[in-house]
Amino acid sequence: MNHIKVPVIFEKALDEKFCKKILKAPSTSLAKGQIGENNKIDENIRKAKTRFLSGDWMYQKINPFLQEANKKGDWNFNVNWFEPAQITQYQKGEFYNWHTDEHESPYPANHPNKNYRNKIRKISCTLQLSKAATYEGGSLHLTLPACREGQVGLKKIKLNKPMDIGTLIFFPSFVAHQVNPITRGTRHALVLWGLGPPYA
Numbered sequence: 297m298n299h300i301k302v303p304v305i306f307e308k309a310l311d312e313k314f315c316k317k318i319l320k321a322p323s324t325s326l327a328k329g330q331i332g333e334n335n336k337i338d339e340n341i342r343k344a345k346t347r348f349l350s351g352d353w354m355y356q357k358i359n360p361f362l363q364e365a366n367k368k369g370d371w372n373f374n375v376n377w378f379e380p381a382q383i384t385q386y387q388k389g390e391f392y393n394w395h396t397d398e399h400e401s402p403y404p405a406n407h408p409n410k411n412y413r414n415k416i417r418k419i420s421c422t423l424q425l426s427k428a429a430t431y432e433g434g435s436l437h438l439t440l441p442a443c444r445e446g447q448v449g450l451k452k453i454k455l456n457k458p459m460d461i462g463t464l465i466f467f468p469s470f471v472a473h474q475v476n477p478i479t480r481g482t483r484h485a486l487v488l489w490g491l492g493p494p495y496a
Contacts, residue, residue, distance in 0.1 A: 302471055310357065315423070344475075346385070361421075362419055366419060375490035377491040378488055386483045387478060421488050422485050425461060428459060436455045436459075437454050437455065
């Protein structure tokens, strides 16, 4: 795993107008953030609010960056569909503890949406929807397994630098990550997942 690059970042890749369009787009109602495939609520693990939306206009804008990240990161995954995107709202004291976006098993072969069938989450994407000056905290940390001289450990990647609006961050969905608590203001981010067939 040492050869892959995690994460791949495109700073201010999308303009503020596009980000505001996402925030104003029709979506589900704002609700407490859920965790796991069973969609349970546990505010010891995740304390935030979310809503969901879809739209070809949004995927078509982000997909070229996802495909470029797939190459730049040396992941070379087969990704051919998106789940509905999620807008996450973090206010002061809210966070999302360590987790992975990858599910334990592929979507079932009889899934009502044929584009999901037998597929897994392969690439995770975060689009920053808030200006860096409007909040503090909320940094993204990632971790990868590491082995050196007979010792197994974790390599932590800390993105502590404030990310400005329009910045895109990509990483494989099996990578563990967390969002640290917000200490001031409100942070909005769009999260989406690229799907594809299992690795083997």
